[in-house]
Amino acid sequence: MYLSNLKVESDQLPKKAIVCGDPDRATLIAESLDNRQLLAKNREYYTYVGYYRNEYIAVVSHGVGSPGAAVCFEQLIQGGVGELIRVGTAGSYQKQVEPGSLVVSTAAVRTDGLTSQIVPDGFPAVADLKITNNLVAETENLYFPTFSGITLTLDVFYQGVTPFPHQQYQAAGVLAVEMEIAALYTIASIRNVRAGAIVAIDGYADADLSVDYNPHTDQMKNAIDQAAEIALSALTNA
Numbered sequence: 001m002y003l004s005n006l007k008v009e010s011d012q013l014p015k016k017a018i019v020c021g022d023p024d025r026a027t028l029i030a031e032s033l034d035n036r037q038l039l040a041k042n043r044e045y046y047t048y049v050g051y052y053r054n055e056y057i058a059v060v061s062h063g064v065g066s067p068g069a070a071v072c073f074e075q076l077i078q079g080g081v082g083e084l085i086r087v088g089t090a091g092s093y094q095k096q097v098e099p100g101s102l103v104v105s106t107a108a109v110r111t112d113g114l115t116s117q118i119v120p121d122g123f124p125a126v127a128d129l130k131i132t133n134n135l136v137a138e139t140e141n142l143y144f145p146t147f148s149g150i151t152l153t154l155d156v157f158y159q160g161v162t163p164f165p166h167q168q169y170q171a172a173g174v175l176a177v178e179m180e181i182a183a184l185y186t187i188a189s190i191r192n193v194r195a196g197a198i199v200a201i202d203g204y205a206d207a208d209l210s211v212d213y214n215p216h217t218d219q220m221k222n223a224i225d226q227a228a229e230i231a232l233s234a235l236t237n238a
């Protein structure tokens with residue numbers, strides 16, 4: 001089957017994939033693969049395959065935002081991928097979840113637009129238990145600040161004139177905010193595949209991001225490298 005959004009033939013795809021927003025991050029993560037091959041580049045979707053600890057896996061970028069990412073997730077699943085882990089970046093909602101730390105997302109608040117058009121209100125966006133347990137187990141072997149809990153998926157990066165109720169979600173204990181996990185978890189649930197996510201914290205989500213957002217620091221590079229290693233191990237230790 002030809003996957004026209006990815007420009008990849010399904011029989012080239014493995015059963016497991018790391019997904020991430022940034023195509024350059026996909027290229028960097030793919031450097032950990034043996035016999036790596038770039039299958040295709042189309043739009044924001046870069047698809048690499050190769051071997052990690054002798055297991056054939058893919059590393060694929062999905063771009064920014066749920067609608068575009070959903071196209072990528074659906075195509076990977078149509079191509080036979082049954083386990084996906086997102087390695088992303090996110091803004092923190094909690095003081096103790098400091099920039100440079102990692103968050104394993106156990107579930108995502110669906111404050112995006114995409115999922116409300118594919119499932120009814122109230123349908124939960126939850127991570128797969130096995131993948132999440134693997135991710136958490138990998139973080140326990142490290143001396144690295146790591147948290148696990150609920151994240152929130154939003155379509156808005158730069159705030160408009162309508163205020164978003166950040167304080168309510170902070171008070172409810174949500175740990176971090178990003179833009180694709182709810183879509184990943186919802187699609188994985190309705191397509192009966194497994195998904196999990198780990199994100200590196202690049203700042204505080206309720207800050208003025210037009211002033212405070214900079215994910216291109218050494219601290220972030222270190223956190224993303226660590227998240228990628230954790231995700232690769234969790235995906236292939238299953």
Ligand SMILES: O=P(O)(O)O[C@H]1O[C@H](CO)[C@@H](O)[C@H]1O
Nearest residue numbers: 021022064065088089178179
């Ligand atoms: O770093 P990635 O994986 O792209 O994730 C986060 O960064 C992007 C915003 O800059 C959004 O895609 C958000 O979810």
Ligand SMILES: O=c1cc[nH]c(=O)[nH]1
Nearest residue numbers: 089090091178179205
């Ligand atoms: O969506 C995102 C991603 C990184 N940092 C944020 O504050 N928000």
